Amino acid sequence: MIYNNAQKEIANKIEGEPKISNWKDWRWQLKHAIRSLEKFEYLTGIKFSDDERRDLKKTFGKFPLSITPYYLSLIDKKNYKNDPIFKQAFGGIEELTTINSEHEDPLSEDKDSPVRGITHRYPDRVLFHVSNVCSMYCRFCTRKRKVGDVDFVPSKDELAEGINYIKNTPQVRDVLLSGGDPFMLSDDKIDWLLSEISQIPHVEIVRIGTRIPVVLPYRITDNLVSILKKYQPLWINTHFNHPNELTTSSKEAVAKLADGGFPLGNQSVLLADVNDCTRIMKSLLHKLVQNRIRPYYLYQCDLSEGLSHFRTPIGKGIEIMESLIGHTSGFARPTYVIDAPGGGGKIPVMPNYIISWSTNKVVLRNYEGVITTYKEPDSYEPKLCDRDCDNCNLDLNLNEKDETEAIGIEKLLSDSCDTISLVPENNERLQRRDDNE
Ligand SMILES: *Cc1c(COP(=O)(O)O)cnc(C)c1O
DSSP, X not given: OOOOHHHHHHHHHHHSSOOGGGTTOHHHHHHTXXXXXXXXXXXXXXXXXXXXXXXXXXXXXXXXXXXXXXHHTTSOXXXXXXXXXXXXXXXXXXXXXXOTTOBSSTTOTTTTOXXXXXXXXXXXXXXXXXXOOOSSOOTTOTTTTTXXXXXXXXXXXXXXXXXXXXXXXXXXXXXXXXXXXXXXXOHHHHHHHXXXXXXXXXXXXXXXXXXXXXXXGGGOOHHHHHHHGGGOSEEEEEOOOSGGGOOHXXXXXXXXXXXXXOOEEEXXXXXTTXXXXXXXXXXXXXXXXXXXXXXXXXXXXXXXXXXXXGOOOHHHHHHHHHHHBXXXXXXXXXXXXXXXXXXXEEEEOXXXXXEEEOSSEXXXXXXXXXXXXXXXXXXXXXXXXXXXXXXXXXXXXXXXXXXXXXXXXXXXXXXXXXXXXXXXXXXXXXXXXXXXX
């Protein structure tokens, strides 16, 4: 087993003797997580001034510190102020600045929660918070409001509330396990939870959202993988934000999951001074696909409290997408999304490619700036759809046809609905009409 110097140095300091053999024991990593400023200074040799220490203590009083020794070992100590790992893990006084547009719960996850642990936002899928525990507290966490609440691993009875909700809600076909980090649960609890969920007939897939492969890769043990393998189809979304996070250890963890047969995705957050650079982002995405991870989402940083120093304008995200689309493999590029404040869900945002349009021609531009035309068919007989699939000549023979009503813009486009406009509630103009009647 080969360890690098940073790992050896930290392990030796933690144990007071060379105990590097424990390094890959994930429970050892958790037990020795860095949760105080003093321990951070001791293990890294970085020293803060009295003023800095006072500010940092104030910050960690509100948003606590926790870093695994593994993640700590990735910090470039000589240049830590510019280090993307340091910035994601350590934090500073800027976190105590809150601005008007920020909220404790900007996505209204708690409001859209029918029972404890479940956020039911979209018609056919739910978010299930199965643990409140993380191995590392990311400074940019969207659920910062919960970070450092007494670490709370729900009991089976508490998880059963969420499971029952899913059981009793037949439209849920996709269950997304999140947290905290689901992989902070014990192997037995994970086994039990997945077995309960997989027995629900209408649940077609389960997904796990986890940052464990990035911050505590040794948690991905053979035993864990063999448990997960019992519950296919299981999709796993990791959370790499910077190419420096793809290390020998994290690649090994990811390889175990890929070899286990789980489709792997990645969600990144666009973070100022961490990855808001087209070249860094491209390098990250290329490393992900080399490791069999398909980039899924790039998130605009949420309006959670204390994150203003991490936020970029949306233009930065669009610029990054512009540098990717066409320039690199289609499957190396994520969808850039803004999670709508107030709980509207994820909204994809892209550069514009349609320049103009006539009745039978579309003018488009490509990634090189070439302007081109696409000739549309002169005769296209629109098929009127009345959603009567049984009598439709497309004859799809679908025995599981989509029974959901069209909503939103989809509804405006559909033939089977008379709605011609969507009007915000309390529209004054329409209220005047009512008053005149
Ligand atoms: C992101 C999210 C999902 C999953 O959305 P997808 O676009 O299907 O990945 C589901 N529920 C909530 C509350 C979410 O935030």
